Amino acid sequence: MKLLFVAAFTLFLIPVAFAGNFQSGVYEIVYGLPHFVKFENGRVAFLRLNEKSLLNSLKLSMKDRSFLDVEVDDDNNLVSVQVTDHDPLPGPTGEIENKSLPYSPHVLRSYWDAQKIFGRMRKGWQYDSQCYNRAHIWANEEFRVSGLKSMKLFLFFTNRYIRNYNYKWWFHVSPMTYVKEGTKVIERVLDRRYTGGPRLTKTWTDNFIYGHRSCPQVAKYSQYYNNQEKEDCYLIKSTMFFWQPRDLGYYEQTGLQKTNFIQSEIDWAYWEAF
DSSP: OOOOOOOOOOOOSOOSOOOEEEEEOEEEEEOSSSOEEEETTSBEEEOOTTOHHHHHHHHHHHHHTOEEEEEEOTTSBEEEEEEEOOOOOOOSSTTOOSSOOOOOOOEESSHHHHHHHHHTSOOOOOTTOOHHHHHHHHHHHHHHHHOOOOEEEEEEEOHHHHHHHTOSBSEEEEEEEEEEETTEEEEEEOOTTTOSSOBOHHHHHTTTSGGGOOOOBOSSHHHHHTOTTTOSEEEEEEETTOOSHHHHHHHHHHSOOOOSOOHHHHHHHHHHHO
16 A cells, blocks of 8 residues: 555535646546546546546656646646645654554543634634644644644545545545543544534534435545445544544554654644644
8 A cells, every 4th residue: 555645625515616726746546437636635636538648747746756736627627737846745754653552532521621622723724724734733732732632533535426526635634532421422523614613423524425425434544445436435533643644554554653743744734724
């Protein structure tokens, strides 16, 4: 399995226009009818028929791990790519521990505790910021304020879903915490940008999934990656220290995981998101 640089999902269900420019590397070219490209920043763009020169450029840039200026049109079709000298994201493993340690997330005493945390989550994000950077800052700042050991919840959109709905992104992520409600412990997603409060997982995914279909929860990244035609979406939980999906892949491959926040990732997340 490939390690990957990733990014984020930043739209609701029915985006009106896709045209624009962004910078990223190529993560994967998905062949089919039609072909489409998954970029390392989480964006998706489609290739028109007979775009052989553009396809060859993408293959070469993926091999060279080039960082690209990317242009797409209103229909989310790829228009052009050009190599840029922009620095890529920080490396994935430079400060990862050499062993896997148990992680015990906290359980909040009530829904109102979760609501208080939600209310103080940082606003003022940049319009085109990426969700994985917002989520990392939200989790880190709450940890520094209250010591809360939260979780991350990754929502992955499959190739089938992307093709069926001409979807612009291939994943979304947000902090999640456990909350004691009555006699039960409930998962509450803290997505400050797209919801008005701590939401149940299904309520949260309904914001992004046509028809409000359920997203199976899997334990490993490969269970999502190797099953692109069975479901529309998958959910994977991680600790608050995981920044991007590449961390999930690295953990599955090696058994090694982050046991702390890495300052270079925090610095990047502040710069990009806020």
